[in-house]
Amino acid sequence: MIHIEPKILDRINTWLTPTFDQDTQNTIKNAIANSPKEIEESFYKDLEFGTGGMRGVMGVGTNRINKYTLGKSTQGLSEYLQKQFPGETKKAVIAYDCRYNSKTLAKVVADVFSANGIEVYLFEDLRTTPELSFAVKHLNCHCGIVLTASHNPPEYNGYKVYWQDGGQLVPPHDSALINMINDLEYANIKFEANESLIHYIGKDVDDSFIDASVKNGDVGASQSAKDDLTIVFTSIHGTSITAVPETLKRAGYKNVHVVKEQEEPNGGFPTVKSPNPEEPEALKMALELAEKVNADIVIGTDPDSDRLGVAVRNSENELQLLNGNQTMVMMTDFLLKKWKAENKIKGKEFIATTIVSTPMLNKLADAYNVDNKIVLTGFKWIAKLIKDFPELDFIGGGEESFGFMVGDFVRDKDAVTSTLLACEIAAITKSNGSSFFSELIKLYVEHGCFKEKLISLTKKGIEGAQEIKQMMIDARENPFKEINGSKVTKIEDYDLSIAKNMSTGEETSIDVPKSNVLIYYTEDGSQVALRPSGTEPKIKFYVSVNTQLDTTENFKTIEAELNTKAENIFKDMNLI
Numbered sequence: 001m002i003h004i005e006p007k008i009l010d011r012i013n014t015w016l017t018p019t020f021d022q023d024t025q026n027t028i029k030n031a032i033a034n035s036p037k038e039i040e041e042s043f044y045k046d047l048e049f050g051t052g053g054m055r056g057v058m059g060v061g062t063n064r065i066n067k068y069t070l071g072k073s074t075q076g077l078s079e080y081l082q083k084q085f086p087g088e089t090k091k092a093v094i095a096y097d098c099r100y101n102s103k104t105l106a107k108v109v110a111d112v113f114s115a116n117g118i119e120v121y122l123f124e125d126l127r128t129t130p131e132l133s134f135a136v137k138h139l140n141c142h143c144g145i146v147l148t149a150s151h152n153p154p155e156y157n158g159y160k161v162y163w164q165d166g167g168q169l170v171p172p173h174d175s176a177l178i179n180m181i182n183d184l185e186y187a188n189i190k191f192e193a194n195e196s197l198i199h200y201i202g203k204d205v206d207d208s209f210i211d212a213s214v215k216n217g218d219v220g221a222s223q224s225a226k227d228d229l230t231i232v233f234t235s236i237h238g239t240s241i242t243a244v245p246e247t248l249k250r251a252g253y254k255n256v257h258v259v260k261e262q263e264e265p266n267g268g269f270p271t272v273k274s275p276n277p278e279e280p281e282a283l284k285m286a287l288e289l290a291e292k293v294n295a296d297i298v299i300g301t302d303p304d305s306d307r308l309g310v311a312v313r314n315s316e317n318e319l320q321l322l323n324g325n326q327t328m329v330m331m332t333d334f335l336l337k338k339w340k341a342e343n344k345i346k347g348k349e350f351i352a353t354t355i356v357s358t359p360m361l362n363k364l365a366d367a368y369n370v371d372n373k374i375v376l377t378g379f380k381w382i383a384k385l386i387k388d389f390p391e392l393d394f395i396g397g398g399e400e401s402f403g404f405m406v407g408d409f410v411r412d413k414d415a416v417t418s419t420l421l422a423c424e425i426a427a428i429t430k431s432n433g434s435s436f437f438s439e440l441i442k443l444y445v446e447h448g449c450f451k452e453k454l455i456s457l458t459k460k461g462i463e464g465a466q467e468i469k470q471m472m473i474d475a476r477e478n479p480f481k482e483i484n485g486s487k488v489t490k491i492e493d494y495d496l497s498i499a500k501n502m503s504t505g506e507e508t509s510i511d512v513p514k515s516n517v518l519i520y521y522t523e524d525g526s527q528v529a530l531r532p533s534g535t536e537p538k539i540k541f542y543v544s545v546n547t548q549l550d551t552t553e554n555f556k557t558i559e560a561e562l563n564t565k566a567e568n569i570f571k572d573m574n575l576i
Contacts, residue, residue, distance in 0.1 A: 004032075004040060011043040011062055019187045020068065027060045041461055049178055053160030053168065055149050055535045058101060065149075065157040067108045071189040073159060074109045074145070076181030078116035078190075080173075081142055093121040093139055093201075095132035096147035097239045097304040098265035099157050102126070106147050109159075111193035124202040126265055128239045128305035129160070130414035131209045135201075136166040137411075138208055148304035151276035152536060154268050167383030167411035171513060210243060210416075214251045216407045217420030219338050225431035226252045231297055231423055232290040234259035236275045236282055237266040238303035243416045251420055257293050259286050269303075277302055277309025278402050280321055287311060287319055295319075297426040297436065301415040306379075307402040308415040310422050312436040315555075320437065325358035325452045328398030330440050331418065332361060334425050335396045335406070336368040345370060350389070352382045352397030355494070355517060356529045356542045363447035370395065376494070376515045377531065379403055383411035400452060400542065441552045449549040451562035455575050456538045468532050468539045475518055475530055484565070484572045486522035493518055528569060543569050 004012070012032070016025050031039040042061025047054050047069055054073065058065045081090045092113050096102035103126075110120045121139055123132075129146050136144040142164055149156035161169045161177070169177065221229075231248065233256055235241040241263055248256050262271055262285060269275040272282045277300045290298045290311070298311040298319060310327050314320040322330075332351055339345050350371040353361045365372035371392070375381035382397045386408045398404035403413030406421055426436045444450070459467045476495075480488055481502075492499045494517040497510045520528040529542040543566045549558050570576045 004036060005044075008040055008043050012039065014186070015043075015060065015062075015068075024060050024066075024068070031060070044462055046182070049161075049169075049174060053158055053535075055152060055156060055158035057155050058157050065105070065159070067105065067191075068186055068189070070105055070109055070147075070159055071112050071191060072184055072186060073161075073181055074112040075116070075189045076184050077143065077161065077177060078113055078118055079184075080177050080180050081118060082116070084173075085142055088142075090118045091121070091139065091141040092118055093123075093132065093135045093141045093144045094146075095123045095127040095129070095135070095144070097129075098126050098237060098267050099147070099149055099303065100154065100267040101157060102147045102267070105157065106145075108191070109145055109147070110198050111191055112189060114194040114197040115190035115192050117194070118197065120198045121201045122198055123205075124200045126239045126242065127206075128243050128416055129412060130213075130306060130410045130416050131205065131243060133162055133166040133410045133412040133414075134209045134212065135205050136162050136164065138205060139201075146304065150304055150535070151274065151278070151302040151307065153274065158535070162412075165383065165387050165411055167387065168378075168380035170380050170384045206243070206246075210247050210250060212409050213243070213247045213414075213417040213420060216409055217247070217417040217424065218251045219334065219421065219424045219428075221424045221427040222431065223252055225427040227254060229253065229297070229423060229427040229430060230255045230257070230293055230295045231299070232257045232259065232286050232293065232295040233298075233419070234262045234283065234286040234300040235265075235305070236262050236272060236277070236300050236302065237264065237269050238275060238301060238305060239265065240301040240305035240415060240419075241265065243305065244299075244301065244419050247416055247420055248423065251423075253423060257289055257295065259289055261285060275303050277307055278324065283309055283311060283321065290319055296430060297423060299419050299422060301419065302402075305415045306413040308404070308418050308422070309402055312426060314437045315441075322440075323452060324398070324400045324402040325360070325450070326440060327402070327422065328353070328400070328404055329358065329360055329364065329443060329450075330425060330436065331398065331404050331406070331421055332396055333364055333443055334421070336364060336370065339395055340368060344393075348391065349393045349395055350385070351395050352385055354378070354381070354399045355492075355512075355519065356531060356540075357398070357400040358450050358452050358544060359527065359546070360443075360447060360450040364443075367447065376512055377401075377517070378534070379405065379413045386411065400454070438552070441549075441555045444549045444555065445552055448546050449555070449558050449562065450544060450546040451559065451566060452542065452544045453563075453566040453570070454543075455541045455570055456533075457541075457575075458536075458538050460537045464537050468537075471539055472516060472518070472530065472532065479518075480520055480528075480573075483520060483522050483526065483528055484569045486524040486526060488520050489523050490521040491518065492521075526565070526569065528573070541570070541573065541575055545569070
């Protein structure tokens with residue numbers, strides 16, 4: 001006899017009632033008989049909204065992505081919209097990426113919205129996440145949905161909610177909506193579509209979005225500089241193929257080589273282990289093509305086109321992958337230079353980044369006399385800053401995990417516009433007799449050489465979630481007193497909203513929303529952050545180390561020293 005906990009069994013039995021279709025019921029019965037462990041994983045909890053919305057494995061159950069979990073979320077959102085905007089004609093826009101079932105699930109979401117009297121704009125085919133964010137404001141909608149699991153493995157899908165400003169859902173709406181969804185029964189979901197309220201959209205919105213991307217991402221490279229730049233681009237089987245090549249073309253770039261084997265959208269991502277541009281393996285085919293065509297720059301985007309990986313030629317003329325912090329530093333500095341040259345810096349401008357990204361952004365902000373606002377991980381918090389500080393002008397912002405946002409016309413990380421900006425930097429620096437890489441090293445000479453490294457530990461399932469929870473408990477109850485021989489001077493606990501000076505014991509409050517993050521600061525200027533992922537079964541450890549760099553010629557030596565130092569920190573923490 002198979003033993004399933006009574007609480008989980010109650011959840012399962014609910015899904016064996018006529019509220020759920022026969023296929024769902026049959027799948028559950030078969031799993032109970034043959035895969036009891038899998039059925040427990042599918043029902044032991046509800047899918048939760050994390051840093052990037054709701055993301056999970058597709059399948060039956062409360063802890064899976066399916067028509068019922070997405071239907072319930074959409075029913076709750078529909079009711080929340082009716083409550084928030086009484087007397088208005090409510091409008092929603094929906095996009096989806098290349099993942100399995102995305103098109104079908106997007107139609108389910110559209111059906112539920114329309115069944116609740118909400119007018120729906122549904123993209124006719126897959127589109128990028130930044131275009132969805134743009135479309136919310138462009139079409140004057142009250143909310144937007146994108147069906148995507150970003151760079152997660154093929155068995156995943158997800159659901160991200162955007163508000164009127166084009167940014168993802170943030171307080172107070174997020175918790176209010178979650179409470180409304182939790183109070184709903186599955187039987188309350190209205191699946192019967194009002195087709196007259198569903199409008200299919202495509203080229204008109206595409207054209208407006210791409211034109212806006214060109215306007216924001218084209219920062220002044222001459223046509224001759226553009227003609228002299230050779231680009232290799234890969235969409236890694238994702239949605240960016242619908243936007244990036246056309247954006248580069250409209251901006252005047254002609255020497256663009258697309259990786260043909262990865263051009264076709266495919267939710268199985270057949271040519272890569274992971275469609276994540278943070279992983280060097282994901283850009284392997286692009287780098288091989290780049291050597292054949294002698295490309296200056298290589299760019300790859302993730303499935304929903306909000307992250308980008310960049311490789312440029314280093315001082316030995318070899319293609320080198322940049323990390324997200326390096327790309328962010330270059331893009332931010334370039335935008336700041338442009339604003340300064342145009343005399344647009346008046347003392348009311350800001351850039352933005354996250355608590356686990358490079359501290360080097362503070363140095364750039366000081367150098368240009370702008371504010372650097374630091375927020376929790378997730379671009380929804382950067383987008384929220386634009387709304388919270390309407391008196392300030394937002395220049396650009398990014399995070400270590402390969403995301404960047406240029407201006408405020410899109411309110412989420414945007415690999416379309418950022419790809420163009422990266423190419424502009426490469427074209428301009430090359431035409432000036434320098435290079436993207438050389439200018440990065442010059443920034444290290446000017447502001448200090450910073451090096452960041454990340455280790456992610458994957459812990460799947462019920463036991464994995466418990467293990468991650470225990471690791472954070474241990475880190476709080478038995479904090480490091482020193483790391484790699486350097487004394488810990490301060491610990492920031494974002495769950496308790498407290499920063500503690502370890503020398504004096506003095507505690508000060510942290511004025512950001514609570515989050516399960518710990519950051520250690522050491523005497524030698526190193527930083528170590530611990531953070532469970534909000535969208536994947538992982539716990540992440542971020543290390544930042546730095547030192548002075550006197551000349552560009554010494555970069556390789558100093559970089560090697562910083563790499564060794566970062567690895568020694570990981571060893572000291574028993575992570576490698």
